[in-house]
Amino acid sequence: ATNKNHQLRHVESMNILPSGAGNIPELNAVILGESLASEEHDLVFPNPKFSQHALVSSPQKYLEMYTRSIEDPAGFWSDIASEFYWKKKWGQQVCSQNLDVTKGRINIEWFKGGLTNICYNCLDKNIESGNGDKIALHWEGNELNIDGSLTYKQLLEKVCQLANFLKDNGVKKGDTVIVYLPMIMELPITMLACARIGAVHSVVFAGYSAESLHQRVMDCKPKIVITCNAVMRGKKVINLKEIVDAALSESSQNGVFVATCLTFENESAMKKEDTKWLKGRDVWWQDVVPKCSTTCDVEWVDAEDPLFLLYTSGSTGKPKGVLHTTGGYMIYTATTFKYAFDYKDTDIYWCTADCGWITGHSYVTYGPLLNGATVVLYEGVPNYPDAGRCWDIVDKYKVTIFYTAPTLVRSLMRDGDDYVTRYSRKSLRVLGSVGEPINPSAWRWFFNVVGDSRCPISDTWWQTETGGFMITPIPGAWPQKPGSATLPFFGVQPVIVDEKGNEIDGECSGYLCVKNSWPGAFRTLYGDHERYETTYFSAFPGYYFSGDGCSRDKDGYHWLTGRVDDVINVSGHRIGTAEVESALVSHPQCAEAAVVGVEHEVKGQGIYAFVTLVDGIPYSEELRKSLVLVVRNQIGAFAAPDRIHWAPSLPKTRSGKIMRRILRKIASKQLDELGDISTLADPSVVDQLIALADS
Numbered sequence: 237a238t239n240k241n242h243q244l245r246h247v248e249s250m251n252i253l254p255s256g257a258g259n260i261p262e263l264n265a266v267i268l269g270e271s272l273a274s275e276e277h278d279l280v281f282p283n284p285k286f287s288q289h290a291l292v293s294s295p296q297k298y299l300e301m302y303t304r305s306i307e308d309p310a311g312f313w314s315d316i317a318s319e320f321y322w323k324k325k326w327g328q329q330v331c332s333q334n335l336d337v338t339k340g341r342i343n344i345e346w347f348k349g350g351l352t353n354i355c356y357n358c359l360d361k362n363i364e365s366g367n368g369d370k371i372a373l374h375w376e377g378n379e380l381n382i383d384g385s386l387t388y389k390q391l392l393e394k395v396c397q398l399a400n401f402l403k404d405n406g407v408k409k410g411d412t413v414i415v416y417l418p419m420i421m422e423l424p425i426t427m428l429a430c431a432r433i434g435a436v437h438s439v440v441f442a443g444y445s446a447e448s449l450h451q452r453v454m455d456c457k458p459k460i461v462i463t464c465n466a467v468m469r470g471k472k473v474i475n476l477k478e479i480v481d482a483a484l485s486e487s488s489q490n491g492v493f494v495a496t497c498l499t500f501e502n503e504s505a506m507k508k509e510d511t512k513w514l515k516g517r518d519v520w521w522q523d524v525v526p527k528c529s530t531t532c533d534v535e536w537v538d539a540e541d542p543l544f545l546l547y548t549s550g551s552t553g554k555p556k557g558v559l560h561t562t563g564g565y566m567i568y569t570a571t572t573f574k575y576a577f578d579y580k581d582t583d584i585y586w587c588t589a590d591c592g593w594i595t596g597h598s599y600v601t602y603g604p605l606l607n608g609a610t611v612v613l614y615e616g617v618p619n620y621p622d623a624g625r626c627w628d629i630v631d632k633y634k635v636t637i638f639y640t641a642p643t644l645v646r647s648l649m650r651d652g653d654d655y656v657t658r659y660s661r662k663s664l665r666v667l668g669s670v671g672e673p674i675n676p677s678a679w680r681w682f683f684n685v686v687g688d689s690r691c692p693i694s695d696t697w698w699q700t701e702t703g704g705f706m707i708t709p710i711p712g713a714w715p716q717k718p719g720s721a722t723l724p725f726f727g728v729q730p731v732i733v734d735e736k737g738n739e740i741d742g743e744c745s746g747y748l749c750v751k752n753s754w755p756g757a758f759r760t761l762y763g764d765h766e767r768y769e770t771t772y773f774s775a776f777p778g779y780y781f782s783g784d785g786c787s788r789d790k791d792g793y794h795w796l797t798g799r800v801d802d803v804i805n806v807s808g809h810r811i812g813t814a815e816v817e818s819a820l821v822s823h824p825q826c827a828e829a830a831v832v833g834v835e836h837e838v839k840g841q842g843i844y845a846f847v848t849l850v851d852g853i854p855y856s857e858e859l860r861k862s863l864v865l866v867v868r869n870q871i872g873a874f875a876a877p878d879r880i881h882w883a884p885s886l887p888k889t890r891s892g893k894i895m896r897r898i899l900r901k902i903a904s905k906q907l908d909e910l911g912d913i914s915t916l917a918d919p920s921v922v923d924q925l926i927a928l929a930d931s
């Protein structure tokens with residue numbers, strides 16, 4: 237027992253286990269928070285009927301599986317991997333890793349030497365096992381009466397046609413393809429087509445600006461860009477092709493030429509005739525792809541060959557290209573999807589995330605399709621034509637698993653119960669939450685109103701970097717606590733460390749790290765392994781550092797407390813404060829900017845920007861608008877500051893460092909918590925800023 241891992245000891249001592257069962261009131265009842273005095277007793281028990289049919293039916297069963305996953309990770313993960321198709325089995329070592337910077341280069345490999353293909357496992361394998369005629373994708377358009385669907389067989393044919401087009405246009409194994417598409421079926425089709433031929437997709441969320449897209453084109457130099465002419469978001473038409481044109485023209489002026497821009501005609505949003513066209517470069521999808529053969533040989537790739545690149549924000553202005561490889565990611569997304577949502581063959585699954593984010597990669601496309609699931613894709617916005625749209629979609633497709641973000645829950649909660657209760661929602665079985673901490677009141681509304689107090693909520697904590705869920709409830713297995721992501725997934729060893737990097741045990745708060753790798757971990761930052769090592773592995777040698785703060789309660793449940801670095805989380809979208817600052821200072825009249833996150837009722841966090849203007853420039857409403865616009869243009873509308881605060885000067889230390897701690901307090905109006913301001917070069921700046929707060 238002495239060499240037993242700390243996390244295991246921890247899980248074993250959890251009060252949800254039999255030894256602690258005495259602490260649990262009314263074991264078989266669903267107890268709702270309001271009736272209980274303190275938060276720590278706010279346990280929501282699984283419905284016994286649900287547990288009876290659940291994949292993991294009790295804390296004991298979880299513990300058994302978790303123990304094995306930690307004590308024998310090679311055995312645990314290779315047993316699961318053997319259920320997938322491998323052209324050639326992996327070598328002797330299931331996993332080789334070094335997470336300790338003091339011991340050399342950070343290196344993570346899973347299933348090295350194994351040959352496989354994730355597209356084959358998503359499609360061909362499911363077809364061969366008799367699911368060819370099962371619906372793979374249901375697509376719901378922005379407008380109520382526009383929809384479509386594809387069976388697994390039909391999806392494979394579409395994927396093969398595009399894969400053949402890509403090959404015919406010179407895309408080879410290892411080449412990068414940038415995808416700038418909204419939530420139409422062509423988006424997962426494109427991801428799968430790239431995977432089929434071993435090309436690396438880099439999906440850019442179609443809400444990013446031309447400037448952001450250009451930056452990504454410069455960084456990964458794609459062979460081809462795939463987009464569509466436009467998309468409807470509610471009543472608004474967004475001309476995506478124009479954004480791509482601007483990005484590509486800037487890239488070519490800077491020496492990166494993209495030879496082909498394959499453009500899908502999204503007819504319901506814009507006609508061909510209205511689309512600007514660059515002859516020689518632009519090709520209509522509908523003109524070329526349907527002519528290609530519907531079969532395409534699979535490119536067998538090594539488990540460690542790259543699958544995709546996804547750019548995400550960090551603490552500097554430059555986005556990071558998170559690189560995921562094939563084998564480990566495949567096994568991890570499939571397994572986490574299956575257990576965290578208690579997936580059954582009869583489920584209809586809808587995740588509201590866009591494929592432009594990691595959630596859409598792992599839990600719209602890969603995780604569900606690897607399990608042979610039926611997936612709903614929705615093109616539009618969740619409150620169009622009204623706040624009942626989500627439940628209309630749930631009833632229309634009989635959705636059983638619904639996975640979304642707290643920001644949407646809060647916004648729908650504000651619109652009132654009536655929009656929810658006018659729909660049946662009887663099909664719902666499991667709910668999920670991701671992207672930011674879900675506050676207990678939103679959790680309860682989601683549970684009580686949306687799920688009729690019947691559906692467990694999987695509050696999944698994870699990141700672009702982790703590839704899949706890390707800390708998550710497993711529905712049916714143990715009681716939940718509103719607002720807690722609960723316990724680690726199989727194979728994951730979360731640890732909480734103090735400032736010095738010492739692991740802290742028991743009830744505690746600190747920095748959330750992970751000990752030992754898991755198959756879905758990212759392997760590097762594209763073209764910058766050094767930044768990978770410094771950002772994630774240097775702060776606390778020996779661990780992966782998540783950038784999040786976390787506390788653990790007496791039952792071993794984890795409570796995420798938000799980012800501890802200069803990253804903010806706006807409606808579940810990750811934005812670096814430095815990115816927004818660099819956009820603001822690119823405005824000719826802005827001399828300096830400091831951005832902080834503030835609590836926001838719906839978005840979780842809002843963007844609050846302090847700006848110092850160039851000498852002699854007066855602050856005006858017009859200037860405020862143009863500062864917001866510059867951020868929209870440089871990053872995207874989702875990063876637009878909620879508040880601009882004019883700062884004739886910023887609070888700085890004598891060495892010139894901006895004291896963000898003070899800015900955060902001013903922004904959140906916690907003026908009695910400003911703390912020590914005597915180290916400022918000019919403490920009077922603080923009063924000046926407070927005085928200007930309401931201007």
Ligand code: PRX
Pocket residue numbers: 548594595669670671672673674695696697698699700701721782783784796798799805808809810
């Ligand atoms: O701060 C955490 C928050 O989102 C960050 C990761 O953002 P991104 O890489 O964009 O991935 C979002 C989707 C996985 C984390 O560092 N976060 C994500 N899920 C949760 C969360 N915070 C609390 N609870 C969650 N369930």
